[in-house]
Amino acid sequence: MPNWGEWVPLDGAPVTDGRDPARDAARAELLNPAYHRHDPSLLQRIKDWIFEQIDRAFGTIGLHGGGMTATVLFLLVAALLAAALWWRFGLPRRTVRTAATLFDSAGPATAADHRAAAAAHAAAGAWDDAVREQLRALIRGLEERTLLDVRPGRTADEAAAEAGRVLPEHADALRRAARTFDDVVYGEHAADQAAYHSLLDLDRAVGTARPTLTGAAG
Structure with missing residues (x-):
């Protein structure tokens, strides 16, 4: 008995249409790295998301007002930016400078x-x-x-x-x-x-x- 998606010609041999292979080929083509060469980096996507949230929040403040809300929002934005920078660059490192000796070990000289x-x-x-x-x-x-x-x-x-x-x-x-x-x-x-x-x-x-x-x- 033929399955759905098949049709049976007069000679009785089932023939499968080419829709699934074509769909797989299209998906494979879209996964080609050449199409994603100019996609934004992960850090850029995070920054875009943060600024999108900021725009939405300020839009809400513009509709409803509230000085305290603006202050809380500012602190939240600062925390988000700090977290993004920490994730990208890590903690700042201090360079400890040790004292250099005046004379090297090449031997005494006058x-x-x-x-x-x-x-x-x-x-x-x-x-x-x-x-x-x-x-x-x-x-x-x-x-x-x-x-x-x-x-x-x-x-x-x-x-x-x-x-x-x-x-x-x-x-x-x-x-x-x-x-x-x-x-x-x-x-x-x-x-x-x-x-x-x-x-x-x-x-x-x-x-x-x-x-x-x-x-x-x-």
Whole structure:
């Protein structure tokens, strides 16, 4: 006995019409990614939905009024936007900056070695490297004069603070020099010719300064 959707010709063989295969082919064609290339992203659809709800809510307020309703709506919208941003970007991350040591682990070098390296970098226009080497020359010079103890792992800030106690008239300039060193090391600010020459002048001034022995670092 033939089923519904079939018809029986005179010879008795059932023939099925082509409607179902055509429908499946049309569905498969519509699922082709090429037709959805310009569809909005999930985040865009969420934003569109939020703004649609806002429009509806403000339309309701326009019809019925109410200052308290507007305030509640504003807080609700802010919460929805915050939730959407949190879902998209996550919680803000804080970058914890650890102090960099003044001298690397390449081995000890004299103040003259660091000054020569700084001058070579300056001649090449590599101001970041010139600034780093010039501050190392300054601190190593104080160590060679026994005004500072030789202390591996000392940071620029620590060296500047200790040197400032020995040479209080240069304490502020030493702190600024250490800050410049840190900014260059962490890439927050690029050094320039003026920064290098400022450190060079400070090195020369510190090299001839008389220490305050009562504040010498131990």
